[in-house]
Amino acid sequence: MPGLYRVGEGKLDLAEAVRAVAGPDRGAISTFLGMARDHHAGRRVIRLEYEAYRPMAEATLRTIGAEIEQRFGTPHIAILHRLGVVGIGEASVIIAVAAAHRREAIEGCRFAIERLKAIAPIWKKEHYEHGSIWIEGASPDPTAT
């Protein structure tokens, strides 16, 4: 199965994701970048930190890719998630989906980030000037979604 799925340390590169999905039969590439934001619920955030259950997270990204292929008919997908410290303004996640036409690319990309946030075993810790908090998502049962 074509596609690029990776969970790991190191800065993410949008060009790498685009290169991994581009091809002569694809007229559209949709991309999503999730960026480390400097505030949350009125608090100033000075950096983010991500942890993952790495082998399950990578397997989950591949599963999401298979779901996209089934729903939107394209296997040309890149999903990259960064771990460790992520500075404000840097990308924590990059997704690219290529398809023959724009609708499948855009909707596949949207689906990828929503599913990632719901089911990938990855956690975000927000660091503030004083203290830090593990963020926990709303979805109590990913097996039900």
Added chain:
Amino acid sequence: MTKCTVLLFARYAELAGAPSLEVEVPEGATLGDLWDRVRKMVPALRDETRPLLACDRAYARPDTAIPVGGGEIAAFPPVSGG
């Protein structure tokens, strides 16, 4: 008895002070039984009554039987990637 390693992540690992725990459970025990055992062993996790559970790298319900040999079991709080 089956000896299991339970992987912990994020806040759970911090609360336990370790990324994994060794737990012994009777033959035929479920993931839920195993987690109850963990909550008794680690007072800091006592109030975590509804963890997300995974067996061999796939989400699993608490009534899932622990595989023969123990498998790879993980417990963690709601995810927050992205």
